[in-house]
Every structure is written in C-alpha cells, then in structure tokens.
Amino acid sequence: MNSAKQNILARLNRTPLSAKHAFARPAQSPAEPSTEFMTEQFVQALESNHAEVIITARSALTQILSALLIEKKISTLLTSERTRHMLPTADAPKYSEFPESIEIFKQALFNKIDAAITTSQGAIAETGSIILWPDSVEPRSMSLVPPVHLVLVEQKSLFPDFQSAIQRQAWSQAMPTNAILVSGPSKTADIQQTLAYGAHGPHALVVLLLTG
Numbered sequence: 001m002n003s004a005k006q007n008i009l010a011r012l013n014r015t016p017l018s019a020k021h022a023f024a025r026p027a028q029s030p031a032e033p034s035t036e037f038m039t040e041q042f043v044q045a046l047e048s049n050h051a052e053v054i055i056t057a058r059s060a061l062t063q064i065l066s067a068l069l070i071e072k073k074i075s076t077l078l079t080s081e082r083t084r085h086m087l088p089t090a091d092a093p094k095y096s097e098f099p100e101s102i103e104i105f106k107q108a109l110f111n112k113i114d115a116a117i118t119t120s121q122g123a124i125a126e127t128g129s130i131i132l133w134p135d136s137v138e139p140r141s142m143s144l145v146p147p148v149h150l151v152l153v154e155q156k157s158l159f160p161d162f163q164s165a166i167q168r169q170a171w172s173q174a175m176p177t178n179a180i181l182v183s184g185p186s187k188t189a190d191i192q193q194t195l196a197y198g199a200h201g202p203h204a205l206v207v208l209l210l211t212g
Contacts, residue, residue, distance in 0.1 A: 038125035038158045039209070045128025051183030051205040051212055057156075057212045064087050065117075068150070068206065069093055078109070078116035080138045086152075089119075098139060109141060115148035122157035123164055124181070130207065131165060132180040140178060149202040151182070155211045 033041075043053045056064045066088035069077065076094045079087060087095065096113065099105045118138045121131040130151055134140040143149050159165040166172075171179075185205045 009204070017136050028106060030077045033125070035155065035158065039155060042123060042128055042158060043209070045126070046184065046205075046207060049128060051128070051184045051207055051211060053207045055211060058210045059212070061086055061152075064208065065150075066091070068121050069115075072115065072148055072204070072206075074148065076112055076114045077104065078142055079112050079120065079149040080142070082119050082137060083152070084119045085211040090135065098137075098142060102139075102141065104113065108140045109145050111178050113146045115150060117150040117152070118142050118144040121179075122159060122169065123153045124160075124162050124165055125158050126161045127181075127183060129162075129181040131182045132182060133176045134178050135176060140180065143180070143182065143202070147202055148204045148206065149182075149185075150208065152208050152210060155209055168200045 039055070042167075043055070046053050053075070054064060063087065069088070070076075074093050076096065077087070079095050081097065084095065084097070093114070096108070102109070118132065121133045123130045130153055132138075132140075132143055134143070141197070143151070143185055159168065182205065185202050
C-alpha cells in the first residue's frame with residue numbers, strides 16, 4: 001500500500017506543468033489605495049478617536065494657524081526650528097523653543113505652555129496613527145506635556161498600513177531610539193472605568209493635513 005507521501009507525489013506528477021508553475025507563482029499584491037481613499041480613512045479614524053483634523057494647502061497654513069490659535073485661546077506656543085517660519089507674526093501668541101536642557105525649562109513647560117506644534121514622520125491611514133520620531137529639536141515632551149498638540153502631517157506621507165511605512169521609510173536601516181504612534185488625545189479609564197481625556201497628556205490633538 002502506498003504511503004500518504006507517495007500518493008501526494010503521484011498526484012503532483014500527474015499535474016500539468018502549467019498548473020505546477022501556478023503553485024509557485026507569488027500572489028499578486030493588492031492595488032495601492034488612492035490618496036483620496038487613504039485621506040478619508042485617515043480622517044475618519046482620527047475623528048473617531050476625538051482628534052480634530054484640518055485639511056489645508058501649505059500656502060494657507062499660516063492663515064489657518066492664526067485662526068486656530070485664536071479659536072483655541074492659545075497664548076503660549078512651543079515651537080521648533082522646523083515650524084517657527086510657518087507661524088503667524090501678527091497678533092501672535094508668545095512663542096518658545098525647546099532649550100537644550102529640560103531642567104531649566106521644566107517649570108515653564110508644565111505650567112505656562114498652552115500648546116506645542118510639531119512635525120511628523122508620516123502617518124498610517126488604516127489606523128489614523130501619526131508617526132513621530134522625537135529628537136533634540138522636537139523632543140518627546142513637546143507632544144506629551146502641553147494641553148494641546150498641533151501636528152503637521154504631509155498628505156504625500158500617508159501610508160496605507162504600518163508595514164508599508166516601515167518598509168518604505170527603511171526603518172530597519174535607520175530609526176530613532178523612540179518612535180511614537182499617536183492616534184488621538186491622551187485618554188485613560190483607570191478611574192472607575194470612566195473614559196477621561198487629557199489625564200496623562202494632551203487633552204486635544206489637532207492634525208493639520210498639508211496638501212500640495
């Protein structure tokens with residue numbers, strides 16, 4: 001009596017050559033989602049997590065920021081050398097940049113800064129997650145401590161999923177010691193299982209999605 005292995009081999013030997021090749025052919029990867037689809041997916045995911053998304057052309061960014069700072073009643077804004085040139089100058093709030101030492105800035109950071117604005121490394125449409133790579137120019141504290149976090153995301157840097165972001169940005173070759181994914185304002189349900197926002201970080205996340 002033939003063994004199970006012999007039966008399988010016999011069936012394979014009777015299989016036409018073209019069918020054998022089909023077994024070895026790699027599966028076709030799905031088509032890349034359109035920018036419009038990824039944008040809609042990204043916005044819906046963020047808004048479902050209580051984040052605010054503003055889609056704007058880069059040319060209108062300064063005007064949008066001016067109105068936003070007034071609307072949010074932001075009088076002190078933490079910036080960086082990457083964002084300072086984008087900010088309004090007329091009727092502007094007090095701007096601060098992160099100093100080299102956190103120790104000399106700690107009290108002001110926790111008690112006097114209303115908001116911070118940062119750039120991003122990209123974003124993941126599937127989960128509505130913003131990729132932050134903190135460094136000395138925009139340290140982690142900028143997105144963690146101030147009550148409001150404003151973050152700039154380039155529409156052209158939207159990726160359909162996390163794997164695509166890792167592969168296309170070559171994370172295996174160069175990445176920071178602290179990569180962050182942000183999908184909404186800070187929230188916790190530690191106290192009596194009641195969901196609260198802003199307990200351990202910003203209570204508001206405003207995403208400025210830059211087109212063009």
